[in-house]
Amino acid sequence: MSFGIDDLPVRDELRGKSPYGAPQLDVPVRLNTNENPYPLPEPLVERIAERVREAARDLNRYPDRDAVELRTQLAKYLTDTSGYRVGTENVWAANGSNEVIQQLLQTFGGPGRTAIGFEPSYSMHGLIARGTGTGWISGPRNEDFTIDLAAAERAVAEHRPDVVFVTTPNNPTGTAVPAGTVLALYEAAQRAKPSMVVVDEAYVEFSHGDSLLPLLEGRPNLVVSRTMSKAFGAAGLRLGYLAAHPAVVDAVQLVRLPYHLSAVTQATALAALEHTGTLLKYVEQLKSERDRLMGELLATGYEVTASDANFVQFGRFEDAHAVWRQILDRGVLVRDNGVPGWLRVTAGTPEENDAFLDAVRELKKEQS
Numbered sequence: 001m002s003f004g005i006d007d008l009p010v011r012d013e014l015r016g017k018s019p020y021g022a023p024q025l026d027v028p029v030r031l032n033t034n035e036n037p038y039p040l041p042e043p044l045v046e047r048i049a050e051r052v053r054e055a056a057r058d059l060n061r062y063p064d065r066d067a068v069e070l071r072t073q074l075a076k077y078l079t080d081t082s083g084y085r086v087g088t089e090n091v092w093a094a095n096g097s098n099e100v101i102q103q104l105l106q107t108f109g110g111p112g113r114t115a116i117g118f119e120p121s122y123s124m125h126g127l128i129a130r131g132t133g134t135g136w137i138s139g140p141r142n143e144d145f146t147i148d149l150a151a152a153e154r155a156v157a158e159h160r161p162d163v164v165f166v167t168t169p170n171n172p173t174g175t176a177v178p179a180g181t182v183l184a185l186y187e188a189a190q191r192a193k194p195s196m197v198v199v200d201e202a203y204v205e206f207s208h209g210d211s212l213l214p215l216l217e218g219r220p221n222l223v224v225s226r227t228m229s230k231a232f233g234a235a236g237l238r239l240g241y242l243a244a245h246p247a248v249v250d251a252v253q254l255v256r257l258p259y260h261l262s263a264v265t266q267a268t269a270l271a272a273l274e275h276t277g278t279l280l281k282y283v284e285q286l287k288s289e290r291d292r293l294m295g296e297l298l299a300t301g302y303e304v305t306a307s308d309a310n311f312v313q314f315g316r317f318e319d320a321h322a323v324w325r326q327i328l329d330r331g332v333l334v335r336d337n338g339v340p341g342w343l344r345v346t347a348g349t350p351e352e353n354d355a356f357l358d359a360v361r362e363l364k365k366e367q368s
């Protein structure tokens with residue numbers, strides 16, 4: 001027997017656990033991790049090379065620890081797209097929104113504290129909670145994957161969590177959460193005890209509705225987290241950010257590692273933000289492909305969950321994992337998130353989506 005993790009003196013709560021990870025398989029059509037299928041446009045690639053070359057001249061020095069220029073540009077992007085004024089002092093950035101979430105849990109969670117999410121939802125919320133020693137509470141959802149507000153309020157009153165996660169649009173279901181629900185949860189959470197409510201808007205650019213950024217007004221315990229991994233088509237960049245009261249930005253700096261955001265990352269993200277208009281053009285295309293996927297899946301006899309994101313949850317299957325495998329056998333990788341009866345497909349290019357639709361139509365025919 002070989003020496004493994006459990007032979008090491010690892011923390012008890014990590015024993016027997018598996019790391020997060022969607023399979024990174026080499027198949028022709030990969031629609032499993034909600035990436036943007038379009039490579040960055042060539043002029044932007046050139047601009048990145050230019051800005052990184054400039055940054056390289058100073059790599060003997062540590063980067064701007066507070067990433068002020070980048071936070072200023074992110075704030076401008078949020079203000080321009082939401083109409084709600086966000087300033088540099090309201091924004092914090094890190095290596096992917098996963099790191100933003102980790103910093104929030106290190107700051108507001110931790111040993112002896114708890115966080116709640118309404119599941120099925122983004123599994124990393126619970127995993128990062130575990131990694132930071134924060135107790136995890138799995139809150140309820142309705143059968144149709146909307147948040148059951150009364151049950152959610154009861155769960156918050158009963159458990160009095162320190163951090164409440166609301167993902168909108170939700171992953172893996174695509175479900176948007178109405179502003180009224182978030183407001184009610186914020187009130188319920190504050191009634192239970194002073195606690196942070198984190199609205200994870202990783203997919204908001206694909207939504208039919210608006211960002212919940214305006215809810216930040218007068219609510220210092222509310223945080224909105226965002227990412228450049230989806231709408232900006234820059235998952236490889238690893239750049240996530242949050243908007244909140246300046247006190248929250250001060251607080252996360254207590255736990256961030258010094259110089260956590262490399263000069264190369266900051267330069268690349270700034271170059272991408274110069275090309276916001278071009279990058280967001282793809283969003284409209286992906287939204288219409290998402291709607292086409294929903295329509296075609298329904299027409300083929302599958303069920304779908306109404307989606308506001310760049311992916312669609314479809315089913316229902318007695319054995320979702322077996323269907324996942326059958327789709328993979330046809331050269332298309334989708335995601336089995338472990339939601340019983342359902343799978344998730346990311347909206348790709350029209351050609352990729354056609355390949356997926358051909359595969360699931362074929363499966364339907366074989367079954368009938």
Ligand code: PMP
Pocket residue numbers: 033034095096097098099122167170171200202203226227228229235238239240
């Ligand atoms: N939040 C949600 C809801 C997500 O689905 C993801 C990525 N799958 C993230 C956050 C993290 O994204 P990143 O770390 O790439 O910013």
